[in-house]
Amino acid sequence: MPAGEAPRGRPPTSHERQSGQPWDASYRDGPAPWDIDEPQPAVVRLAEAEAFAGPVLDAGCGTGDNGLYLAARGLPVVGIDVAETAVAIANRRAADHGLDATFTVGDALDLRPLGRQFRTVLDCGLFHTFDATERRVYVASLAGVVEPGATVHILCFSDVGPAPGPHPVSRAELAQPFASDARWQVVAIEPETLRTRFSDASPAWSATVRRARG
Numbered sequence: 001m002p003a004g005e006a007p008r009g010r011p012p013t014s015h016e017r018q019s020g021q022p023w024d025a026s027y028r029d030g031p032a033p034w035d036i037d038e039p040q041p042a043v044v045r046l047a048e049a050e051a052f053a054g055p056v057l058d059a060g061c062g063t064g065d066n067g068l069y070l071a072a073r074g075l076p077v078v079g080i081d082v083a084e085t086a087v088a089i090a091n092r093r094a095a096d097h098g099l100d101a102t103f104t105v106g107d108a109l110d111l112r113p114l115g116r117q118f119r120t121v122l123d124c125g126l127f128h129t130f131d132a133t134e135r136r137v138y139v140a141s142l143a144g145v146v147e148p149g150a151t152v153h154i155l156c157f158s159d160v161g162p163a164p165g166p167h168p169v170s171r172a173e174l175a176q177p178f179a180s181d182a183r184w185q186v187v188a189i190e191p192e193t194l195r196t197r198f199s200d201a202s203p204a205w206s207a208t209v210r211r212a213r214g
């Protein structure tokens with residue numbers, strides 16, 4: 001990282017190198033731009049369509065807006081994030097509401113320490129923070145923690161339309177890291193929107209990826 005503070009115990013991600021700040025810094029001085037204090041409407045739409053089965057991994061969980069919503073719907077949830085401050089907030093919120101959700105500090109690029117398997121992964125806003133090399137590592141990391149037949153839902157800013165988010169991803173870039181492992185099937189990549197504190201509807205993708213049963 002060119003300046004600022006280095007993250008503890010892991011190499012900085014491409015985003016941290018670019019910004020010169022660890023992810024945790026985003027959470028220290030009030031809400032981050034993506035911290036909307038409620039679940040993403042796109043996550044609510046998925047949940048109402050019964051797209052989640054527990055246990056759910058919320059990868060890059062932040063302060064838990066989405067994971068806590070899924071836990072409140074009765075799903076066991078584990079969240080992971082590199083930002084200690086966000087994880088502490090998420091755990092406090094889970095305890096305050098008596099929800100079956102555990103949030104842990106960890107790196108989605110190496111999920112092995114979780115030591116368990118998930119039936120659904122939610123990635124809301126993490127994939128688009130990674131560069132192409134990290135995305136390949138991330139997808140391999142996911143392969144180690146999903147049950148056969150599991151589903152991965154990725155919500156990320158897209159390159160479609162005006163004023164996309166800060167890290168727009170093309171449809172091809174979204175599918176690409178899954179292409180080298182035949183046990184992944186990209187079932188759908190549909191246009192969606194993501195809400196931030198500055199925009200009600202930034203252009204996004206909702207990708208559904210399935211892990212083979214065999």
Ligand SMILES: C[S@@+](CC[C@H](N)C(=O)[O-])C[C@H]1O[C@@H](n2cnc3c(N)ncnc32)[C@H](O)[C@@H]1O
Pocket residue numbers: 013023024034035036040059060061062063064065066080081082083086106107108109123124125126129
């Ligand atoms: C745009 S925020 C989205 C947070 C949350 N999912 C939401 O929708 O509010 C991206 C999150 O990914 C986390 N993150 C970035 N790199 C990570 C990594 N390698 N492993 C785990 N979390 C990471 C950041 O700390 C941040 O909380």
